[in-house]
Amino acid sequence: MPFPFFGDDKSTVARLLGTLPQTGRVEWIGVRPVRREPLLSLPEVQAETDRHLRGDHARVKPCGKRQVTLIQHEHLAAVAGFLGLDAPMEPGRLRRNLVVSGLNLLALKNRHISIGTEVVLEITGECHPCSRMEEELGPGGYNAMRGHGGLTARIVQGGTIRVGDEVRVVATHSSS
Secondary structure: OOOOOOOOOHHHHHHHHHOOOOOEEEEEEEEOOOOOOOOEEEOEEEEOOOOOEOOOOOOOOOOOOOOEEEEEOHHHHHHHHHOOOOOOOOHHHHOOOEEEEOOOHHHHOOOEEEEOOOEEEEEEEEOOOOOHHHHHHOOOHHHHHOOOOOEEEEEEEOEEEEOOOEEEEOOOOOOO
């Protein structure tokens, strides 16, 4: 039996999924110059089209789906809470490149977003936690991150990303 609010109208669900008027904000930027080392917090970074963030050790393949990782700022407190901590988690400990507030990142899956005035990312999938979370966060770190690991993205159009930049969904045009 369909959920009463939606009925059987799949176009209603599609419309709701496509409605995302909010904008977000880049709260933190980090890169890993060396594998397995702590992330460096930066005020800005160059996103190289279809490659990676300049200064990050990752050397992904062109058209790779994991050129940048993003995590929801609001989830920093949730992860800390699951670990019994009183203060939100330091962003670099979660090993993601960009921390974004004010926008439900999971709603961006399979969409394009713009950051600032230049950069466009294609959100390619979820960024599930790895065993490094146990090393970094201690016992339970992996499970604390489950459902809060963020997203992966490909850099469609490069440019400068700055802390404070606005994050917006790129409008798609239908052919109707």
